[in-house]
Structures are given as C-alpha cells and as structure tokens.
Amino acid sequence: MKPKSVIQRLLRYFRSRSREEVRIGIYGAPNVGKTTLANRIAEDWGAERFGEVSEIPHETRCSVRRRVRIELGSSRVDFEIVDTPGVATKVDYRKFLKYGLDVREAKQRAKEATRGVVEAIRMLKNIDGALVVIDSTKDPLTQVNVTLIGNLEANEIPFIVVANKIDLKEADPSAVEDAFSDYPIVKVSAKTGENMEDLYKAMVREFTS
Amino acid sequence: MTGEEIKVEVMAKSALEGMSRTEIVDYVIEKAKDGAVIVFEGQLNPDLLTEIIQRTMEEVDVEEFTGIDIYVVPPKAKAQRSRRSLVDKLLGRRSEEGVTVISPADVLKDLKKGEDFITLKLG
Numbered sequence: 001m002k003p004k005s006v007i008q009r010l011l012r013y014f015r016s017r018s019r020e021e022v023r024i025g026i027y028g029a030p031n032v033g034k035t036t037l038a039n040r041i042a043e044d045w046g047a048e049r050f051g052e053v054s055e056i057p058h059e060t061r062c063s064v065r066r067r068v069r070i071e072l073g074s075s076r077v078d079f080e081i082v083d084t085p086g087v088a089t090k091v092d093y094r095k096f097l098k099y100g101l102d103v104r105e106a107k108q109r110a111k112e113a114t115r116g117v118v119e120a121i122r123m124l125k126n127i128d129g130a131l132v133v134i135d136s137t138k139d140p141l142t143q144v145n146v147t148l149i150g151n152l153e154a155n156e157i158p159f160i161v162v163a164n165k166i167d168l169k170e171a172d173p174s175a176v177e178d179a180f181s182d183y184p185i186v187k188v189s190a191k192t193g194e195n196m197e198d199l200y201k202a203m204v205r206e207f208t209s
Numbered sequence: 210m211t212g213e214e215i216k217v218e219v220m221a222k223s224a225l226e227g228m229s230r231t232e233i234v235d236y237v238i239e240k241a242k243d244g245a246v247i248v249f250e251g252q253l254n255p256d257l258l259t260e261i262i263q264r265t266m267e268e269v270d271v272e273e274f275t276g277i278d279i280y281v282v283p284p285k286a287k288a289q290r291s292r293r294s295l296v297d298k299l300l301g302r303r304s305e306e307g308v309t310v311i312s313p314a315d316v317l318k319d320l321k322k323g324e325d326f327i328t329l330k331l332g
C-alpha cells in the first residue's frame with residue numbers, strides 16, 4: 001500500500017470516528033434518479049425529504065444532507081445521507097431550452113450545475129461510503145460511471161452500485177451487473193420502491209464494520 | 210467554436226511521463242478550450258480523470274467552453290477475455306495500454322466505438 005493511501009485511510013477513519021453517523025454520498029450522472037432514491041430512503045425511515053425531482057438534468061445543484069436511522073433486525077445504523085449534484089463532463093445551457101426554460105434561466109442553471117459538479121467531486125474526499133446510481137435504461141460504461149467507481153476504489157471508499165429505474169420496460173439491469181460484476185450491486189426502482197429492502201440490507205452490510 | 214478547423218494532437222506515452230499531474234490537467238484543459246482533440250497513448254488513472262472533470266467544470270463559461278468528452282479504447286486482447294477485465298481496463302489499472310481521447314464537448318460527431326477502435330468524425 002502506498003504511504004499516501006495509508007494516511008488518507010487514517011484521516012478518513014478519524015474523521016468518521018468524530019462523527020456519529022456514517023456519511024454516505026449518493027453519486028451518479030445527472031438524471032439517473034439520485035434525489036428520487038434519497039427521497040424514497042427518507043420516506044421509508046421517517047426523515048425529511050431531500051429535494052425536488054425533475055426530468056430536466058442538473059435539478060440538484062447543491063448537495064443536501066439528512067440524518068437517517070436504518071433499523072434492520074438487530075442492527076441499527078445512523079447514516080448521514082448526502083444527495084449530490086449529478087456529475088458531468090460538460091454542461092451546455094442550450095440543452096435546457098427544450099424543456100421550456102428561457103435563455104436567462106438556462107444559463108443560470110448551467111452556471112449552478114458546473115459549481116454543483118465541483119462540489120460533488122470535492123465531497124468525494126469526505127464520505128465514508130457511496131451509492132453509485134446508474135440508470136438501467138442506458139449504457140452503464142460511461143466515462144462518468146467508470147471514473148467515479150475508479151476513484152472510490154482507488155481511495156478505498158466502500159460503495160454499492162445501484163441499478164435504478166428497473167420498472168421501465170427498456171431497463172437492462174443485467175448490463176449494469178455485467179459491467180460492474182466485481183462490486184456489490186442492487187437493482188431497484190426508486191420510483192416504485194421495488195427492491196429497496198435489498199438496498200437497506202446492503203447498506204448495513206457494506207457500510208458498517 | 211466555429212468548427213471549421215479542428216486540431217488533433219496525438220501524444221505518445223513518453224510525452225505524458227515527463228509531465229506532473231497539474232501539468233497534465235492544465236494541458237488537457239488548455240487544449241480543449243482551444244478546440245483541439247487530444248489522443249493519448251495509454252489511460253489516465255481515475256484520480257487524474259476526476260481532477261480533469263473538476264477543472265473542466267471550473268472552466269466552463271456557458272458561452273464559449275461547455276466542457277469535454279472523454280473516450281477510452283481498452284486494449285483488445287484483455288477486453289475480449291471477460292467483461293470484468295474490460296472494466297479493469299476502463300478503470301485504467303494498466304495505464305500503459307489502450308488509448309484515451311479527450312475532445313471539446315460535442316465536437317466529435319457520429320462517433321463509432323468498437324472493441325479496439327474509435328472512428329472519429331470531425332466537424
């Protein structure tokens with residue numbers, strides 16, 4: 001192990017020890033359903049809603065944190081869940097115009113979206129674990145997914161791949177499974193709540209030691 | 210970007226080896242803002258890619274520079290063995306192999322990606 005990684009692990013350990021909750025970032029590309037998932041978790045465990053959901057990408061432009069206590073059988077874990085802005089390599093305000101935003105609103109949204117991505121990436125250094133949300137109706141091997149997962153792995157941060165939107169008939173969760181077969185994965189619909197129990201079990205299993 | 214002329218820079222592995230992390234990030238951003246497509250021999254590690262995405266977002270100015278596209282071609286022999294090693298390749302665990310293309314956003318149209326090649330159509 002590289003000395004740098006030992007130091008990073010120690011730092012993370014002490015930081016997480018000084019917190020009572022296990023901090024989990026919800027990461028992924030824009031529009032994959034991160035906030036829908038966060039709201040679902042909040043609803044299931046009696047926490048406050050995280051925020052608005054929209055078909056327009058970059059709806060979340062500032063991260064939102066909520067304390068969520070998950071109790072399964074004899075285990076009880078206090079999480080701090082962070083819903084983060086979607087990570088993208090490009091933001092073009094013109095793409096927002098077709099959703100009915102005017103030019104001024106679209107430019108403002110684009111500006112905030114870029115800041116959101118930076119914030120989400122910075123937060124990567126400050127989490128104890130992550131849920132990497134992937135839209136099962138799309139090609140899973142995008143550069144954003146591969147980079148996020150590579151980064152978490154390189155920094156030894158535990159994570160769960162969440163193949164979302166399995167309620168849609170064009171969803172192909174097995175493609176996500178094939179692409180990321182090395183990692184813990186759950187297939188859910190944040191919208192309908194299908195398989196959320198699997199996610200909670202995985203969270204308790206993967207994020208507590 | 211007006212799109213009449215697109216520069217393509219092809220960089221050998223040795224060119225990157227002489228550069229620090231920051232120099233690579235600066236270089237990529239500078240070229241992308243300049244409208245150039247860079248083709249690297251090899252792959253960039255995930256930390257470096259993350260830094261490139263972060264810097265790109267800091268530089269996006271809404272009007273002129275909207276960001277970048279990144280494409281990776283994993284080396285064929287390993288890619289064929291299993292999907293698992295394909296991901297290994299994409300994650301850049303063998304950074305000496307494969308090819309990475311970074312372009313200004315939406316410059317490469319009709320991009321065709323195969324197991325071991327990318328067809329880049331400029332303009």
Ligand SMILES: Nc1nc2c(ncn2[C@@H]2O[C@H](COP(=O)(O)OP(=O)(O)OP(=O)(O)O)[C@@H](O)[C@H]2O)c(=O)[nH]1
Binds near residue numbers: 035166188191
């Ligand atoms: N059918 C279906 N639609 C979903 C599901 N999850 C989210 N969506 C839809 O996908 C769109 C995006 O959802 P969000 O939760 O806003 O996505 P996000 O990842 O938070 O997006 P950003 O905040 O922009 O990064 C919305 O139209 C949601 O209704 C799901 O499980 N099934």
Ligand SMILES: [Mg+2]
Binds near residue numbers: 035036052059084085
């Ligand atoms: Mg959101």
